[in-house]
Amino acid sequence: MTEKKNKKDRVLSIRDLSISFETGSGIVNAIRGVRLDLFRGETIAIVGESGSGKSVTVKAIMGILSSNGKIDEGSIIFNYKDAHGEEKSVDLVKMSPKQIRYQICGKKIAMVFQDPMTSLDPTMTIGKQIMEGMIEHEKISHAEAKERALNLLTYVGIESPEKRINQYPHQLSGGMRQRVVIAIALSCNPDILICDEPTTALDVTIQAKILELIKTVQAEKGISVIYITHDLGVVAKVADYVAVMYAGKIVEKGNINEIFYDPRHPYTWGLLSSMPDVDTDSHRLFAIPGSPPNLLEKISGDAFAPRNPFALKIDFEEEPPIFDVGGQHRVCSWLCDPRAPKVSMPEQLRIRIEKMKKEDLANG
Template identity: 60%
Template sequence: MEKILEVKDLHISFHTFSGEVQAIRGVDFDLLKGETLAIVGESGSGKSVTTKAIMRLLPESNSEIKNGEILFEGKDLAKLSNKAMQKIRGKDISMIFQDPMTSLNPTMKIGKQIIEPIVKHQNLSKSAAKERAIDLLRLVGIPQPEARFNQYPHQFSGGMRQRVVIAIALACNPKVLIADEPTTALDVTIQAQILELMKELQKKIDTSIVFITHDLGVVANVADRVAVMYGGKIVEIGTVDEVFYNPQHPYTWGLISSMPSLDSEDEELYAIPGTPPNLLYPPKGDAFAPRNEYVMKIDLEEQPPMFKVSDTHYAATWLLHPDAPKVEPPAAVKRRQRQFPEKKEGN
């Protein structure tokens, strides 16, 4: 399949009063046409920084792309001028933000907010843009779109506001849609509706999606592939079945073990011990080493490369080195593998 977006060896730093925070430390991934790639990890792992860099939304005053490329249709977004980027942002690459109330202007009618990107990027008349905006409201499941067009954000529920934000993001039929934890601010019932809506919309408009979340349960329902981030790096990447049912990195094991399960034999959920690294002082070896119960001496001294598990599955852990001792994954991971042996094999 054709790649629509490639991120290569991306390094991003923030210059603060305390010093240089090396927030992204060599991130590599690509996005294929029509697929959904989920990026998962704890808060502070670098998920949002990576995707805001793609949109060129990082603050220019204290952030710096120190190295790497962000290739979209052959163009390196990291090197484009602000003016050139404005022609891409909102048109070819759109973003759905986490909190719909802060994404929408409370003083503007919903219709006007949807019309803005249509008029800017598609050269439609105001009447044609209004028709398109009403169609979008209908597409994302807003009842009585003609009447809702003239209402303000405070007249919508949280779930309806998020649907409006999705409508704005889809206004120009973007080739890449970045969803930054789009369901975190919603209750679980509305969350399920929004996720279902995004799956339906992807089929209808044939867009590629980068879906950021800290919730692995969400990933299983929406993603084709999953990238697990920790300490400013991708530590495991593969198809959703490979990462869920045959995970290789101890951090991924911890994330899966901390997910609630209806058939869990344990009364208490697992919690990964310790805290993420302070990227003012990036670790010399594997960033996960201080929290890794399977830690080896080499983990403290040298960063692991990406080891190949299959043609689509890679993980950065020294446990995959031929000379490493054989380690059994935790009980929660093995339980999944027993329940779904065909998925472990990638079938």
């Protein structure tokens, strides 16, 4: 998306969000000042290595942080229309988990989890699981809920819905279970759909079908989607806007073309370089050297500095601000400071990006 966005279409606005967890080893500062906006009908992908803070961020939105987690500061402003069509705005941080669960979750913001077997109740039929949210939130009759559940099963591509509605999760394939989870998420017509690694447990063919289903749902219903993933191949297929997270911070964000064709942060360079490529001459996949920092310890300077081959002296001393590099593109790296020495992305990545551009042009 390159068009100018209307502030009135902003459905979610995260500002200076900081989250910590109390553990037996000390306080873990898991989220450190996250800022992010989601607009109506837009798909944002939040990417990064395991432990970067992707899932914790969306769990804060859903009010499902674990009991040892605490939002230290910041706001999560959610804008929506109530049942009467009036514009409403709430700060989810100021709501209790119970309030979010009854007023927001499922009804206004829904989530598709990574493994459908852990999010579906094995003791309940899939029909009952689809229907319970509608009956609870919309106060409709059992008969109406059942009719809508059958329509939803058909909508998400499940054949013989009359048969499937009375079956249990273990009687369905992995792909069908994930379709059921999507049906449950859509049952109350949410404004936002959060997908946390929704295709990780599925084979490649089913992955593509699930991603296509979510895109179709979004286009038809005009909902906003947040993807949590480490798979940049998925990001390239679905996202309008990308936020790259590292050590609890967003270190680079921009529209899909800015991140894939003009990445500026060395961590993003590393992520893009580590994508598998069938045409590569190398017999080994690229891996970012080193390990993420221990968030139990105070971070001085840029958290990525110890793993960054292009790190400057200031990276070890002072945390970089967010630099506006044009368009929707924002980067948290001292390399973007006008005073910094000129550093170009690795040559192998430059060649790969040029190849991606040519392929995209050829595919229209």
